[in-house]
Amino acid sequence: MTTGETERDYIQSIERGFAVLRAFDADRPSPTLAEIAAATELSRPTVRRILITLQKLGYVHGAEGRWRLTPRVLSIAQHYSTSNSITDVAQPHLLELAENTEESASLSALDGTEVVYIGRVPVRRIMSVNVALGTRVPAYATSMGRVLLAWAPANELDRVIEAGLPRHTRHTITDPIGLRQELRRVRSQGWAIVASEIEEGVIAVSAPVRDQSGAVVAALASATSSGRSDVETLRREVMPVVVRTAQRISEDLGLKAVPGHESTSKEFEGFF
Template sequence: MSKPNEDYLLSSVKNALRILRSFSLEEPEKKVTELASSLGLSKSTVSRLLQTLASEGFVTKDPTTQKYRLGLTILHLNTIVTSHLEINREAQPILQQLVRDIQETAHIAVLDGMDVVYINRVECQRPVQALSHIGRRNPLHCTSSGKVLLSYQEYAKTESYIEQGLARFTPNTITDPDAFRNALKTIRQQGYAISIEELREGVASIAAPIRDYTGKVVYALSVIGPVHRMNPYNPSIIAKVKRAANEISEKLGYWKT
């Protein structure tokens, strides 16, 4: 059974979400009393929740009217969602063609905190049962997508990740900090990353960076397959993955000068 304080926290989260959802195009601003009346909550509860939401930028208060409206954090989250929708829309036909060409499963991944998260997946006819479904979080240092994304980050973020420790998942996982730094340098130079049985035995992958219109690496395109079927060192596979990543980058507005 849930503890009383756990039930209270869950109730508070639900009520905070109800407050956020109560704003609309017709009613973009509301006072505490209006929210309390419409949601059936006490004014003290609504006021406390609004203060918490305001501290995180989810709502903002007009000092003159004393009304609340949605804050810029909502806009930031919306930008992330719409960006992912754009990348999936633009990348889908390119991923499908890549899967037809290589006959292995392809993904689009993004960096989220200290993890790589898969936001799109196009399966081949015989997909490997790997830990790469949409929404899945994997470590950065032992996946090709993760290594690509980390290799283009600022020095401080890269070092922060390395300093927290490079956990070993298989005998092939790179756990030595200097060896990993050298690997990231090589990835930046060659424009792609390879992972062979670093996260899971029997699985290989190759990834290349996807850039936005500013030239910043924001996503990674990867192809994954069983080691007995796919050789990520094959020059043809490398060329196809890099070309597909470049095509998606161009769809996002990137133009290499």
């Protein structure tokens, strides 16, 4: 909780309501009440009351013992897009990046231990999972996540490490010390390349996007496959384009001058 907040300010029923909404995913598109209760670790009576409330509000629909989200939930994402200028500002730059590289371009933000896609121009399907707006991936094993973690406050990285660093491929960095070292390198050079750590054959390069104050608020990425390119080619040919594009987005967000790679802010002291 932030300064001035107390436990009395915390509304647990809202937390539980969102937990129920998050229980709907690709593995559970139309779960039963029991499946939602198991996924959320809430009691069945509690889940039933929440589902009935969400149905009355129009966010879910129940039939024959199963529940589905309704299109109304999309309005939440729409409100995010319309209230955050970064997505509108970045979109033409994403299009230009995708055209210049002939590869998919993405914009993401850090949310807890994961990064969430908030902007994307797909060129070809390079991953076995569908990458769409709202898709979440582990921060520690992706180029976007490493860019965001490299400039995040120390407690954000601590939270990621405490949650665990499971291995996705044989290349995934799972050692906390190794991850901290890699983030130090990312912060020093100003960009990140990750190859085959979240999925074999997937290579991506990312750079930070900053707001008017200079704070890193998003990560811009270009992704390809090992069948089309390699790390050295990405570093030599694509990385400069991604960095320049991220700088232009930052300038459009009001940044007057792109700061140096190393921050002197006390906020980051003790990060490594």
